[in-house]
Structures are given as C-alpha cells and as structure tokens.
Amino acid sequence: MKKSDRDVELPVSKTATGGELFRSEIPEGYRAGFASFVGRPNAGKSTLTNALVGRKVAITSNKPQTTRHTIRGIVHRDDAQLVLVDTPGLHRPRTLLGQRLNDLVAETLSEVDVVGFCLPANEKIGPGDRFIGQQLGLLQRKPVVAVVTKADLVSREALAEQLLNVSRLGEEILDGGGFAAVVPVSATKDYQVDEVADVLVGLLPESPPLYPDGELTDEPEIKMVAELIREAALEGVRDELPHSLAVVVEEMLPREDRPADKPLVDIHVNLYVERPSQKAIIIGKGGARLREVGSRSRRSIEALLGVRVFLDLHVKVAKEWQRDPKQLGRLGF
Numbered sequence: 001m002k003k004s005d006r007d008v009e010l011p012v013s014k015t016a017t018g019g020e021l022f023r024s025e026i027p028e029g030y031r032a033g034f035a036s037f038v039g040r041p042n043a044g045k046s047t048l049t050n051a052l053v054g055r056k057v058a059i060t061s062n063k064p065q066t067t068r069h070t071i072r073g074i075v076h077r078d079d080a081q082l083v084l085v086d087t088p089g090l091h092r093p094r095t096l097l098g099q100r101l102n103d104l105v106a107e108t109l110s111e112v113d114v115v116g117f118c119l120p121a122n123e124k125i126g127p128g129d130r131f132i133g134q135q136l137g138l139l140q141r142k143p144v145v146a147v148v149t150k151a152d153l154v155s156r157e158a159l160a161e162q163l164l165n166v167s168r169l170g171e172e173i174l175d176g177g178g179f180a181a182v183v184p185v186s187a188t189k190d191y192q193v194d195e196v197a198d199v200l201v202g203l204l205p206e207s208p209p210l211y212p213d214g215e216l217t218d219e220p221e222i223k224m225v226a227e228l229i230r231e232a233a234l235e236g237v238r239d240e241l242p243h244s245l246a247v248v249v250e251e252m253l254p255r256e257d258r259p260a261d262k263p264l265v266d267i268h269v270n271l272y273v274e275r276p277s278q279k280a281i282i283i284g285k286g287g288a289r290l291r292e293v294g295s296r297s298r299r300s301i302e303a304l305l306g307v308r309v310f311l312d313l314h315v316k317v318a319k320e321w322q323r324d325p326k327q328l329g330r331l332g333f
C-alpha cells in the first residue's frame with residue numbers, strides 16, 4: 001500500500017450532509033483522472049453526470065493545477081477516482097468558431113484523460129453529433145468512449161441498430177479503430193451507469209487520488225454551491241453582467257427535526273450586484289428569472305450534495321464592490 005503525496009493527515013471529517021469522506025489507504029492499481037462528457041444539447045450529459053456521481057459525491061472547488069475547468073463531480077470508488085469536468089469548447093461548439101475551437105480542443109487534449117461522447121439512443125445521428133465527432137477526431141490518441149444515452153426510450157432492436165451506427169461513426173471520424181468503447185446507458189433507469197464508470201475508469205492512468213477524500217470540509221462545499229448559483233444566475237445574461245455578480249452563501253445548515261432518511265439542508269444566499277439595473281436583470285419580471293435561477297441551481301446543488309435542499313436567494317446591491325477592497329474581502333474575493 002502506498003500513500004499519496006497529497007494525502008494529508010486530516011481528522012475524519014463529516015460533511016454537512018453527514019458523509020464520511022476520509023480514506024488514507026490507496027490500493028495497488030488505483031486509478032485517477034479526468035473525464036468529460038461532450039455531446040449536443042439535451043444529449044443527457046448532466047443527467048448521466050448526476051447519476052454517476054450520485055450520493056457518493058465529494059465537492060471541492062480547489063481545482064488542481066492540471067485543469068482550469070469546472071468540476072461537476074467526483075466519483076470516489078475503492079479502486080479509482082473519476083473527476084468529471086466540463087470542457088466548454090466541446091460542450092457548446094456552436095458558440096465558438098475556428099481557431100478558438102481548435103485551441104479549446106487542444107486544451108482538452110492536454111487536460112482530460114478520457115472523453116465520453118454522449119449520443120441519444122432515440123435520435124438519429126445528426127450534423128451536431130458529427131461536428132462534435134470531428135472535433136474529437138483531432139484529439140489524437142485520446143480515448144473517446146461513445147455513450148449511447150436514454151437507452152430506456154427505445155426497443156432492444158433500435159438500440160442495437162444505434163450502437164452499430166455509433167460504432168460506424170467512430171470508425172469514420174476517429175483514426176485508429178474508432179471509439180475505445182460503445183456503451184448504452186439509461187441514467188434515469190439506472191441501467192448500465194456503473195458500466196459507464198467502469199469503462200471510463202479503465203481508461204484512466206494509474207495515479208493516487210487527485211483529491212484526498214478527507215479534504216472535503218464545509219468550506220469548499222459552500223464555495224461550490226456559490227459557484228453553481230453564480231453560473232445559473234449568469235445564464236443568458238453574461239453580457240449584461242460580466243463580472244458584476246458575487247454570490248455569498250450566508251448559511252448552510254441541515255434542518256432540524258427531519259426524519260433521518262429525509263434530510264434537508266437550508267441554504268441562505270445573497271447575490272450581490274453593483275447597480276439596481278443589474279438587480280432588476282437578475283430578478284426578472286415579477287421575480288420570474290430569480291425563481292428559475294433558484295430552481296435550476298437547486299437541482300444541481302441537490303445532485304452534488306445528495307440531499308434535498310431549500311434554497312433561499314436574495315439579491316442585493318453593493319455599489320462598486322469590485323473597486324472596494326473591504327467589500328471584496330467581505331464577498332470572499
């Protein structure tokens with residue numbers, strides 16, 4: 001047994017959700033690395049990520065130096081640690097053009113160990129898939145696993161046919177033998193989710209864990225929650241609110257008097273903007289936008305924490321907070 005260099009001696013720690021997340025022994029043959037799901041919108045990437053990460057989630061916002069991408073979740077297993085990250089270039093190819101896309105693809109090449117290319121079982125392979133596939137073709141020697149999602153929506157025959165079509169696509173777009181594997185999955189019916197994890201883990205390098213299990217404390221958990229809310233709040237209004245939004249989790253506590261099998265975490269959050277006009281943007285007409293931000297981020301927070309969450313969002317104006325060191329400190333910058 002060997003220990004990771006980074007596996008610092010921490011006391012056994014409990015998260016806000018009660019999970020025990022410390023492990024000091026690393027078995028022989030342990031694998032760890034980064035994977036990223038790509039695929040056109042609606043392909044099932046997020047649902048699969050959530051299903052994989054499930055309750056075993058450990059959240060951390062301490063990004064290791066090897067990646068600048070957002071960590072969606074970490075699958076901790078006895079034999080491996082699979083870190084699921086976003087690769088923006090492949091995620092939303094249509095918003096990027098030419099060189100920039102190529103750069104992002106090259107960046108991905110150096111930063112993830114394996115790519116999971118999601119293709120829905122119930123939809124024909126289309127130009128969007130092909131486009132992403134071609135970009136993946138530029139990732140020389142990077143294993144690409146084709147994940148045929150939403151397998152529950154089609155018959156066995158249709159699934160078999162789609163698997164064949166996907167394999168053919170792999171041979172067409174990837175040099176040297178196509179996809180490393182083609183795996184059907186249903187994230188909502190929990191069919192083959194572990195299989196997807198096994199295949200991805202099998203393609204990771206042997207390595208000690210990138211994130212010590214025991215590192216998880218409430219602090220990075222809170223940062224991650226803030227990051228998720230910030231992302232949801234900026235969705236679609238990034239241009240109007242470039243860097244003017246700070247999210248502060250004021251309190252995150254398990255609610256008392258809940259049955260043990262139905263825990264609930266209360267999260268109180270302030271969103272700070274610089275101007276009243278920005279506040280209006282965040283809140284939206286009749287509060288509609290803020291409600292949407294709340295429900296969208298609540299879903300991802302619940303997936304990450306593995307518990308139900310009550311999310312209480314407030315928007316406040318903190319004038320010119322970016323230029324005021326005192327305010328910056330208070331807002332966690």
Ligand SMILES: Nc1nc2c(ncn2[C@@H]2O[C@H](COP(=O)(O)OP(=O)(O)OP(=O)(O)O)[C@@H](O)[C@H]2O)c(=O)[nH]1
Pocket residue numbers: 039040041042043044045046047048149150151152153185186187188189
């Ligand atoms: N029946 C079924 N539906 C699924 C499955 N996985 C995802 N879906 C549904 O497909 C839709 C899209 O899933 P997402 O996981 O949001 O897809 P995505 O690829 O992350 O989408 P973007 O964020 O737009 O890129 C949602 O309505 C899911 O509920 C599955 O295994 N079975």
